[in-house]
Amino acid sequence: MMLSDPLPDPKLLQLFDILYNCRSVTRAAEQIGQSQPTISIWLGRLREQLNDPLFVRTPGGMAPTPRADQLIGPCREILESLRRLTAWEQCFIPMTAQRRFRLCVSDASHITLLPKILNHLRIHAPGIRLEAARIDGNTESTLESGEADLAIGFVPWLGGGMYQQVLFEQSWVCLANRDHPRLIEGMNLAQYRSEGHVHISAGTGQKLLDAGLARAGIERRIVLELPAFLGLGAIIGTTDLVATLPRHIGQTLADMHNLKIYDCPLEVEGFTVKQHWHARYHHDTGNRWLREVIYSLFRTNNSLGPVDVLS
Structure with missing residues (x-):
């Protein structure tokens, strides 16, 4: 030119x-x-x-x-x-906006985060279309290119040029049938070792669980391995198997299927769930609006405020 x-x-x-x-x-x-x-x-x-x-x-x-x-x-x-x-870029007006947002999320977020986000959008931004994508090795490039708008979850490998905002902390829990015959009094480490387990191979925090099991010298008796959390609630509710998973998805499944939550009897490092976006879209009005919605929906009560950190 x-x-x-x-x-x-x-x-x-x-x-x-x-x-x-x-x-x-x-x-x-x-x-x-x-x-x-x-x-x-x-x-x-x-x-x-x-x-x-x-x-x-x-x-x-x-x-x-x-x-x-x-x-x-x-x-x-x-x-x-x-x-x-x-001021060539138009303001983002949620009620009349016609736009697609693509979120990179974990499999658990399909159950814990997306329904709440979608319910909010149906009321306050009915013209918005959501698309869910996996968190994987391409997440950083899709955020940089604008192909994806946000990544929500535990994504510690994202590189420079990314903003991040803390939403909530995650600890680990065990999920079991409310009428489990051997866990009436609770769950200790010996019982954890002896029970049959469901292993979920999905989730960016699974390496933390594997590390905790290795430190404790525990090799679980895996009865069933699932690629994601779909169907886990029904399986736990109809068997005597136990699943170890992050508290947010555990509590959600417990509420949906009337299951019992136990504190995890071994020490597993927790993690922080954040939303991430690329610096190129930090001032995009639609991206900023969606970030504010998600922060308001999922921030913890003890959050110090919406602090954005450029990594």
Whole structure:
């Protein structure tokens, strides 16, 4: 873009920035809130004005051309100037907003967090669409690109450029049938060793549980292994098996299935559940609104306040 050339429409520059990050016309359309045909038309105009294909289709998505790599820096400078000088970005109005938010969450959060978030949105932001994605090795890159808006959970490996905010602390509990014949008086370490267990392989805190078991020299008698928490409540409620899991999901399942909660009889390191987002979207009005909603729904009573820390 030469200074003497007329600048493309700001919406075309916004498309260029988003498409450069997400490498997908479909995802770009979702983020901008336009149909795919409209996005294709805009991309055609941008290609004509900048006299370059800008993006080419590859098996990995829409790859930028060398010319696009050269232009992305000046494009972002122009967009940032527009945001600062003309308040070009619209305010986020929850009641009328039409937007998709993608949350990276653990399997347990499908039971503990998403229902409460969804109920709030149905009342206060009925046009919002939620999409749940797994927390995995791609979480950091999806937050940076804007493909995901927030990650909620125990995600200690996220690198620099990420903000984080504490929601609540997690300890460990044991879940059992309320009528368990051998646990009427409670659960001690000897009983824990002797009972049959359900092992949940999902969850970012499982390494903490494994470490606690190793320190205590306990090898559980695993009767059933599940990939996630789906079905665990029904299984515990109809057998004499025991499950060891974080308190939040344990208490939720206990309330749903009339189960009994016991303090974990061995020492397992707890962890902190936080919400995480990339610095690029720290001032995005929609992202900020969603963060405030989640903080208000799940912060603990002893929280010191919404302290954001750039890691």
